[in-house]
Amino acid sequence: MDRHGRRLGIALAAALPAAFLAIFFAWPVGSILARGLLVDGAVDLSGVTETLGSSRTRRVVGQTLAQSVAGTTLAVLLGLPGAYLLYRCNFPGRGAVRALVTVPFVLPTVVVGVAFRSLLVDGGPLAFLDADGTFGAVVAALVFFNYAVVVRTVGAMWAHLDPRSEQAARALGASPARAFWEVTLPALAPAIASAASLVFLFCATAFGTVLVLGGPAYGTVETEIWVQTTQFLDLRTAAVLSTVQLVVVTASLALSGWSRRRRETALRVQPDTETARPVRRADLPAVLVTAAVVVGLLTPLTSLLVGSLRTPTGFGLGNFANLSTTGSGDSAGGGLGSGLEVSVWQAALNSLRIAVDATWIAMLVGVLICLLVSRRPRRPAARRALGVFDAAFMLPLGVSAVTVGFGFLITLDRPPLDLRSSVVLVPIAQAVVAVPLVVRTLLPVLRSIDERLREAAAVLGAGPVRVFATVDLPVLGRSLGLAVGFAFAVSLGEFGATSFLARPDRPTLPVVIFRLIGRPGADNLGMALAASVVLATMTTIVIGLAERLRVQSAAAEL
Amino acid sequence: MTTTIRMRPRRSARTSAVLAASALALTACSVIGGGDDAGTSTGGASSTTSDQAGGKVVLVTHDSFAVDKKLMADFEQESGLTVQTRAPGDAGTLVNQLVLTKDSPLGDAVFGIDNSFASRALEADVLQPYASPEASDRADELAVDDSDRLTAVDYGDVCINVDRTWFAERDIPEPQTLEDLTDPAYEDLLVVTNPATSSPGLSFLLATVGAFGEDGWRDYWAALRDNGVKVSDGWSDAYFVDFSGSQGKGPRPIVLSYASSPPAEASPKADQAPTRALLDTCFRQVEYAGVIAGAENPEGAQRLIDFMLSTRFQESIPEKMYMYPVNEKADLPAAWARFGPLSDDPFEVSADEIDANRREWIEQWTDTVVG
Numbered sequence: 001m002d003r004h005g006r007r008l009g010i011a012l013a014a015a016l017p018a019a020f021l022a023i024f025f026a027w028p029v030g031s032i033l034a035r036g037l038l039v040d041g042a043v044d045l046s047g048v049t050e051t052l053g054s055s056r057t058r059r060v061v062g063q064t065l066a067q068s069v070a071g072t073t074l075a076v077l078l079g080l081p082g083a084y085l086l087y088r089c090n091f092p093g094r095g096a097v098r099a100l101v102t103v104p105f106v107l108p109t110v111v112v113g114v115a116f117r118s119l120l121v122d123g124g125p126l127a128f129l130d131a132d133g134t135f136g137a138v139v140a141a142l143v144f145f146n147y148a149v150v151v152r153t154v155g156a157m158w159a160h161l162d163p164r165s166e167q168a169a170r171a172l173g174a175s176p177a178r179a180f181w182e183v184t185l186p187a188l189a190p191a192i193a194s195a196a197s198l199v200f201l202f203c204a205t206a207f208g209t210v211l212v213l214g215g216p217a218y219g220t221v222e223t224e225i226w227v228q229t230t231q232f233l234d235l236r237t238a239a240v241l242s243t244v245q246l247v248v249v250t251a252s253l254a255l256s257g258w259s260r261r262r263r264e265t266a267l268r269v270q271p272d273t274e275t276a277r278p279v280r281r282a283d284l285p286a287v288l289v290t291a292a293v294v295v296g297l298l299t300p301l302t303s304l305l306v307g308s309l310r311t312p313t314g315f316g317l318g319n320f321a322n323l324s325t326t327g328s329g330d331s332a333g334g335g336l337g338s339g340l341e342v343s344v345w346q347a348a349l350n351s352l353r354i355a356v357d358a359t360w361i362a363m364l365v366g367v368l369i370c371l372l373v374s375r376r377p378r379r380p381a382a383r384r385a386l387g388v389f390d391a392a393f394m395l396p397l398g399v400s401a402v403t404v405g406f407g408f409l410i411t412l413d414r415p416p417l418d419l420r421s422s423v424v425l426v427p428i429a430q431a432v433v434a435v436p437l438v439v440r441t442l443l444p445v446l447r448s449i450d451e452r453l454r455e456a457a458a459v460l461g462a463g464p465v466r467v468f469a470t471v472d473l474p475v476l477g478r479s480l481g482l483a484v485g486f487a488f489a490v491s492l493g494e495f496g497a498t499s500f501l502a503r504p505d506r507p508t509l510p511v512v513i514f515r516l517i518g519r520p521g522a523d524n525l526g527m528a529l530a531a532s533v534v535l536a537t538m539t540t541i542v543i544g545l546a547e548r549l550r551v552q553s554a555a556a557e558l
Numbered sequence: 559m560t561t562t563i564r565m566r567p568r569r570s571a572r573t574s575a576v577l578a579a580s581a582l583a584l585t586a587c588s589v590i591g592g593g594d595d596a597g598t599s600t601g602g603a604s605s606t607t608s609d610q611a612g613g614k615v616v617l618v619t620h621d622s623f624a625v626d627k628k629l630m631a632d633f634e635q636e637s638g639l640t641v642q643t644r645a646p647g648d649a650g651t652l653v654n655q656l657v658l659t660k661d662s663p664l665g666d667a668v669f670g671i672d673n674s675f676a677s678r679a680l681e682a683d684v685l686q687p688y689a690s691p692e693a694s695d696r697a698d699e700l701a702v703d704d705s706d707r708l709t710a711v712d713y714g715d716v717c718i719n720v721d722r723t724w725f726a727e728r729d730i731p732e733p734q735t736l737e738d739l740t741d742p743a744y745e746d747l748l749v750v751t752n753p754a755t756s757s758p759g760l761s762f763l764l765a766t767v768g769a770f771g772e773d774g775w776r777d778y779w780a781a782l783r784d785n786g787v788k789v790s791d792g793w794s795d796a797y798f799v800d801f802s803g804s805q806g807k808g809p810r811p812i813v814l815s816y817a818s819s820p821p822a823e824a825s826p827k828a829d830q831a832p833t834r835a836l837l838d839t840c841f842r843q844v845e846y847a848g849v850i851a852g853a854e855n856p857e858g859a860q861r862l863i864d865f866m867l868s869t870r871f872q873e874s875i876p877e878k879m880y881m882y883p884v885n886e887k888a889d890l891p892a893a894w895a896r897f898g899p900l901s902d903d904p905f906e907v908s909a910d911e912i913d914a915n916r917r918e919w920i921e922q923w924t925d926t927v928v929g
Contacts, residue, residue, distance in 0.1 A: 035658075110794055114806075117799040122809035211791040216752040216928045227754050230651040232917050233658075233678070310805070312825070341624050402651075409646070409655055413662045420644070420664065504623060504645045511621075517794045518622070519880060520815065521822030522805040525798055 013372050017365045024432050025396050028407025036239025047236040064220040068203035071142030075199045078293050079150025081286035087155030090276045099540040102148040106493030106539045108510040111532045113212025115300040138214040146199045156479045157191035157444045190260045191444040197256035198440050201397040221245050225400045242403050249398030253391045308529035312522045319526035344531045347512040357427035358491035366438030374446035396432045401496025429497040434487040441483040485546030509535050614640045615858030616665030620652045621645045624878040633865045639858050657682040667859035669847040676702045677913035685848040688860050692867035697884040700844045702909050708846035711866050712881035715817035715840035715901050716761035719833050721803030724811035735838045746786035749800040750814040754920050756792045762814050765841035768905030779926045803833040817900050818880050821893040831897040840901035
């Protein structure tokens with residue numbers, strides 16, 4: 001393979017993701033920001049000083065930062081022992097626990113809000129905590145949603161670390177704590193930084209969670225953008241706030257990128273089947289922390305499950321039986337329907353189909369980005385360019401769904417890209433959100449592969465495809481499955497962008513749940529909770545399957 | 559999918575096979591782009607070339623819209639129209655999107671613009687006049703102005719609801735009026751929703767503006783605050799978590815909801831619903847339909863509006879959208895007729911006033927209640 005061929009390959013690999021991001025993110029968001037900030041073609045900054053000067057804006061920005069930092073810190077601290085236990089150790093039921101911790105990540109915030117608050121409200125089982133409507137409740141909910149992000153992102157890396165480095169340190173007399181501190185932790189640092197930046201972005205743009213758990217006093221930049229855009233149509237203020245959001249997000253990405261680069265080195269990596277070991281006595285602290293977290297995750301989930309089994313005539317499966325109806329004609333009660341156009345099962349099927357599309361799009365784009373960004377060019381300028389390229393794909397997580405949604409409407413509205421009514425826009429919008437997760441899962445692993453392995457393979461005559469298949473793929477195998485599961489979960493749970501784009505005759509499961517819980521009557525609440533249980537079950541199964549897919553392809557290489 | 563987890567075949571061809579197979583499986587499942595949707599997903603340009611009599615008509619609406627599938631199919635067959643719906647958000651989002659896409663309209667007809675956003679739509683001139691022959695007298699009464707650009711389709715009342723059982727068990731009289739809610743006897747019993755993020759919340763704020771005037775409503779809210787009003791974010795949250803009269807069995811027996819909520823709590827055979835709407839605390843919400851300016855198929859949009867005013871569609875509104883039909887000939891479901899009366903004299907604020915003051919009122923409300 002000559003140099004030109006290689007260059008062409010790289011250019012092509014860069015062009016597809018770049019075009020994807022440009023069309024489905026940069027252009028729509030840029031256009032809606034321009035509407036707010038440009039007056040007669042000139043940038044009008046009067047709104048900027050006005051908005052930034054107001055005490056309300058300052059309070060909201062401070063609130064956002066405080067919640068995000070607290071949520072991220074706690075999620076990382078609790079997630080590390082979880083990653084260790086679930087990806088480094090072997091125990092019966094490990095797969096089930098792995099899938100279980102991912103469930104909160106996909107549940108609709110309005111349902112989780114109701115489940116959480118039912119526990120915390122006066123007279124609820126956890127009323128003694130006196131946490132309803134407090135900062136603590138908001139942070140707890142943020143951790144609830146994002147714990148899986150840390151466990152999976154860090155776990156993907158941890159599973160590959162060669163245990164011999166740590167063993168060597170131990171043999172040389174280091175205590176377990178010291179060996180962890182000086183050998184394992186530095187090796188994990190890039191993955192931890194990845195996870196932290198993801199969680200920070202999710203926390204900084206959290207919408208429903210914050211409002212439901214915190215109440216009106218806990219407005220964030222995200223909720224403020226939503227109000228300004230959908231209620232006041234004040235695009236100028238919204239654009240200023242979106243810009244503030246972008247600045248915060250970019251700063252956090254730069255910070256995490258910097259801490260990653262300081263640490264990222266080629267590591268001894270191994271297919272994971274070599275590294276897992278049984279749980280030992282020394283693992284007790286990790287076991288205790290993780291058990292406590294799992295109980296914490298299970299509490300709202302259990303309250304959900306119990307709620308889904310409660311019917312007006314006592315406990316039973318009535319709510320689940322109702323899922324095949326659309327309310328109205330086929331409902332038994334006094335002629336009161338749930339106001340759905342399709343049954344919940346139909347919506348579940350829609351969700352699955354859309355998720356399949358979103359997943360392959362996200363994987364295609366994500367893997368290409370990873371292959372490109374994991375390269376280590378010698379020129380600093382080229383390295384910096386790659387860093388920017390990498391960070392650009394994280395931005396969609398940091399921009400509010402309402403901004404993207406309105407942006408779609410005013411850009412993708414003319415041929416050849418009149419996609420506003422198209423069903424393909426839903427999986428694409430979800431893929432935009434899933435790509436960063438795919439990249440953050442795969443990249444730390446790919447980067448840890450020693451470049452010399454690839455060079456050696458190339459010297460021995462392997463073409464780029466063969467190098468990828470024999471060097472990268474075996475190590476990636478496990479993480480590919482993780483990434484697929486992750487992308488699928490994101491798509492299943494995505495609500496913000498989807499609610500803008502999904503057509504009423506083709507709703508996804510979260511959209512239907514949102515509708516059901518917006519109507520009075522025990523039947524509707526029961527169906528909403530039952531539908532959430534279905535969503536949780538679907539997620540568990542899909543993630544379980546994705547992990548198996550992975551193990552096999554990884555193992556097959558050796 | 560085979561699952562031989564710890565097996566280790568030797569050849570790399572196996573990997574490629576597994577990956578290729580899974581990739582194939584994935585794409586083969588991706589039915590969403592194809593099938594019955596191929597025709598509709600191409601959108602705009604090709605739509606008018608359809609050789610069906612009426613062509614395609616795109617209805618833009620909000621996320622609470624629902625219609626009986628069979629009714630819609632009947633309408634499509636009779637009219638020769640193909641109806642496609644888009645629901646890009648709540649009522650506020652809907653109007654704002656119409657305004658933003660004025661140069662390249664989202665569709666032909668719109669349904670779901672309510673009286674709190676009506677003026678914005680009229681001012682931005684995103685609708686064209688159409689006087690439907692099906693419009694009833696009540697629809698005319700509920701009109702925003704006489705330009706015929708917005709036709710009332712349904713309406714309802716946002717009212718305070720009380721849990722009758724809670725009050726009966728404690729032998730405390732139920733509150734009746736807005737003033738009662740500031741009475742210390744009802745301290746810490748009321749939960750409402752945030753007007754900035756919830757549409758009933760805004761309606762209730764407007765009810766208090768209507769009741770106490772521009773100068774008095776803030777004092778009223780200060781009194782509510784001092785009497786321990788709880789503000790939840792959204793309706794679901796307030797009704798299912800905080801309210802004692804719903805399935806959630808929360809701690810507070812007075813909640814902001816709708817006049818149509820009690821029927822949903824009543825069992826079909828009961829004489830009385832366990833909850834009741836206080837009809838002296840209501841604000842009337844009216845939902846309008848219209849033909850979008852610049853519509854590709856304005857005739858189709860007009861037929862669709864006629865259909866939405868027809869008795870058969872109007873009779874499906876309570877079950878599907880929890881609102882009351884404007885058509886006097888439409889029968890209400892039995893439970894609604896018995897347990898869900900509307901207010902005789904709801905509080906009113908004109909659409910113009912709402913549009914002019916929405917932001918100021920919400921900000922003042924936040925300062926007063928949240929601090």
